[in-house]
Structures are given as C-alpha cells and as structure tokens.
Amino acid sequence: MGDLTFVDVCSGAGGLALGLERAGFVPRLLLDIEQYACDTLKVNRPHWKVLNADLLDFDPMDHPEVYDVDLLAAGLPRVQSSATVTRRSSDTEIRLIQATAYLVHAVQPRALVIENVPTLVDEESLAPVRDFLHKELEHLGYELTWFILNASDFGVPQDRKQGILVAVKHRWAGAFLPPRPTVHQHLSVGAALAPSMRSGGWPDADRWAAQATSVAPTLVGGSKTHGGPDFGPSGTKAKWRRMGVYTKSFGNEPPGPDFKWDPSLGNDGLVRITVDQTALLQGFPPDWRFAGGKTARYRQVGNAAPPPVGKALGQAVAQALQTPSPPHAGYTSSP
Template sequence: MGNLTFVDVCSGAGGLALGLEQAGFEPRLLLDEEELAVTTLRTNRPLWNVLHTDLLDFDPAEHPVSHDVDLLAAGLPRVRSSATAHRVDTGLEERLLEAAVYLVHAIRPRAVLIENVPELVHSDIHQLFRDFVHAELDHLGYVAHWLVMNAVDFGVPQNRKHGVLVAVRHEWAEAFRLPVPTVREPITVGTALGPSMAARGWTDAARWAAQADRPAPTLVGGSKNRGGADLGPSRAKEKWATMGVNAHTVGDEIPGPDFVWDPELGREHMVKLTVEQAALVQGFPATWQISGRKTARYRQVGHATPPPVGKALGLAVAEALKQ
C-alpha cells in the first residue's frame, strides 16, 4: 500500500492537514471558505489542491478527486460549549457538523475524523448529534469511536482538550486503537518559547523562560465579530499573567535588548506573545507562514488543530487501515 489519501474540509490554517501529512497521508483536496486561510495553505504547500469554498456549498460530484479516499478529515468551527457560552448561537457550527457527516455518503472514505470541542463527546446538549452520527454511519458500515484528547499529552505546550470522532469501516474497525500519549512530561511555555524570546538579544529571556515552567492555557482564536486579538477569556489571561505574559493583546515583535521585564510594574512590563509564538504554542513548526494582518493571523492560529494532535490521530487511523 502506498501513501494513504485524505480530503480535509474547513482546513483553516492547516494544522490538522499538516499533522496528517506528518503521519504519512497525502491530501487529495482541502477546502475552506476563508480567503486568508486558503492563502496560508497555498503559501506553505503550493502543490496541495486547495479549494476556496464553503463546506455547505461543496458538491463532491464536481470534484471526483475527492472520491475513494482513505480518510475524510474535518477540524470544524467550535460548537456550543462552556467556552462559547456568551456567543450568539446561529446554529451554523452544528450545520457544518452535519454537512461533514453527509459527505461520507458521497465520498465513502475508509475512515472519518472529526475534531471539535470535548463537550461533543459527552455533553447532553450534543446527544442529538451523536445519535445522528450513529444513524447515518452505522448502516454505511462504520464503527464510531468517541474520544477526548489533551494536546499537552502529544508534545504541544498547551492544555487544550479536543473532542474527536473517529469512524472506521467495519473491515478495519477492530484494528483501530486510541492514540497513546507521546510525551511523559509536558513541554512548558518557557521551553517552547525561550529561544524565540532571546532571538533579538533580550538578556532576560532565560530568566523569563525559567519561571514559565508549565504548559499554556488553551489559546482561543476569537470571533470575527470581536475586536483585536487576545489570548483568551479572563481566567486564561490570569494564568498567563502568572508567567509574566500580557495576554490582553498580541505583540508585534519579540522583546529587544533593552526590554525591562518586571510584572510588578504592570502589563507593559510583561512580555507579549507574537502570532509566530502563538503558532509555536499550537505546535506549528517555525517555518509555517500565516497569511494576513495580525488579528486575522492570530485567529487562524487560535482556531487551528495542533499538528501533533493531527499526527497522533493520523498514525492511529493509518495503523488500522494498513492491517
């Protein structure tokens, strides 16, 4: 068997697709409705077949290359959860979930991977969706597995939980095993960002990194309807502050040689993470380029599936399909 193939919908900045590539999968087609996300994907992987379209408008019949693939993957916009309690609920996220499942009828992949919030797996408010999944996929011959993963267990310097559906056709279903954590000890913010903090000659970078001795809280991308970028809700900002990070904004550049880091003097004497550093916290390689202006770039990063999570899931699916 050669490289396994996949279609990725709502691809965003490419975190899930990159992880699947690292796991040995080859993309047949990726799609996203956001023009900047499409530019990000094409910039980093010029040879990828990237379509600028809304999932709700996507017709697989017009794109035969999407048929007969090994995996249909979807890191979809987040549905209702405790983290989005104050969001205006339009039902769009739930419709995208259903659209991804309906695609299975047309594409008939050997496996399906949908990543979203952990509440998708266990919350009563999403029971109807779980019932819908089983009603649609069971009779097509898929066995569904629901799991919650924390990105920190897979080398991402961030506590970030994911709700995941993996559905495998019955021929390979018994061979599927849940991903096993790849690190024994969490990677800390200081370890992940220390080198970049020192890149412009900031003499206090090592001292800052030594006290940033734990994983980050969950990065939140934020809504397009909000103002500028920040690193998350109030509780997350408080956790960042304990590491000497001003999470109320995203920085334009890393500290220079003369920056005075003294959190007791207030926010302006705390470090600010740049978009590039936020991408490192998400597990992207430093070479991955995010397109757009600062706020739009940060939102792409914050909404992404960390590539190491995608890789772990891809390896687990590949192991089953190669049996």
C-alpha cells in the same frame, strides 16, 4: 497498500492536514471558506490542491478527486455547549457537522476524523448531535469511537482538550485504537518560547523562560464577530500574567536588548508574546507562515488543530487501515 490519501474540509491554517502529512497521508483536496486560511495553505504547501469554498455548498461531483480516499478529515468550527447549543449562533456549526456526514455518504472514505470541542463527546446537551452522526454513519458500515485528547500529552505546550470522533469502516474498525500520549513530561511555555525570546537579543529571555514552567492555557481564535486578537477570559489572562506575560495585546516582534522584564512594574514590565509565538504554542513549526494581518493570523492560529495531535490521529488511523485482516472488535463509544 500505497500512499494513504485524505480530503480535509474546514482546513483552516492546516494544522490537522500538516499532522496527517507527517503521518504519511497525501492530500487530494483541502477546503476552507476563509481566503486567508487558503492563502496560508498555498504559501506553505504550493503543491496542495486548495479550494476556497463553503462546505455547505460543496458538491463532490464537481471534484472527482475526493472519491476513493482513505480518510475524510474535518476540523469543524466549535459547536456551542450546554444551553447555547440551541441558539441561532450554533446553527452553522451544527449544519457543518451534518454536511460532513452527508459528504461521507457521497465519498465513502475508509475512515472519518472529526475534531471539535471535548463536550461534543460526552455532554448531554450535545447528545442529539452524536445521535445524528451514529444514525447517518452506522448504516453505511462505520463503527464510531468517541474520545478526548489533550494536546499537552503530544508535546504541545498548551492545555488544549479536543473532542474526537473517528469512524472506521467495519473491515478495519477492529484494529483502530485511539492514540496514546507521546510525551511523559509536558513541554512548558518557557522551554517552547525561549529560542524565539532570545532571537531579538533580550537579555532576560532565559530568566523569563525559567519561571514559565507550565503549559499555556487554551488559545481561542474567536470568529469574525468576536473582535480582534484576545487572550481569552479573565481566568485565562490571570494564568498568563502569572507567567509574566502582558495580556491586553500581542507583540509585533520578540523583545529587544533594551526591554526590562519586571512584573513588579505592572503592565509595563510584562513581556508581550507575538502571534508567531502563539503558533509555536499550537505545535506549528517555526517556518509555517500565516497570511493576513495580526487579527487574521491569530484567528487562524487560535482555531487550528495542533499538528502533533493531527499526526497522532493519522498514525492511529493509518495503523488500522494498514493492518491485514484485523480482528473485529465491534462497536465502541464513550458515554
């Protein structure tokens, strides 16, 4: 088998696509509804074919390059869990999941990866969504595996759980195994951000990094209706403050030589992290550039799939698709 190919829908800032690229996949088409996200993809990978379009309106017959691909990847907008799943605010998210399943009907990739909230895997209120996917995909010859990954287990300095569905055609399904953690010791916020914190000449960078020994709380990008960049709910902000981080806004650049870090002074003594630094906490490389202003950039970062997780998923799928005459393991699913 030559180069493995993929189509990526709801691509966002390219976290999943970048990970798949690192796993050896070559993209045929990336699609996203947000212009800033498409601009981000184009500035970082000018050779990728990027389409600014709504998945709900996408017709694969107009884009024949999406046929005969190895993988369809979808980092879909987060579905709401529990009681909120039936509210109007979740209609679009559910419709995008349905559109992905219908695209599988048309494209018939050898494998499908959907990345979303962990509750999609096992919460009872989302059972109808799982049932729909099983009904639509199993009769097409796919076997479905549901599982949850935490990005911190793959070298990402963030406590970020992701619900994953991998559906693989019967011929290769028996060889698929969910990725196993790639690190034995989690990367801390301090270790991840220390070089960036030093870059402006801040003398307290190492002292700050030495006490920021945990992974970051989950970054949340929000939506167009959610407002500006935000550190999240009060409990999340409290975790950041315990690491000496200011939580009312993001900084524009790393601290300079005159900044004195002293949490005893209250907000004035806390360090501000930048949007570019949050991208490091998502596992993006330092040279990955994000289009738009601060709000648009952080929204892309917070909503992204961490590239190291994308790479691990890609490697697991690639291993299955490249296994000659794999043993048939039968249907697998988490509860």
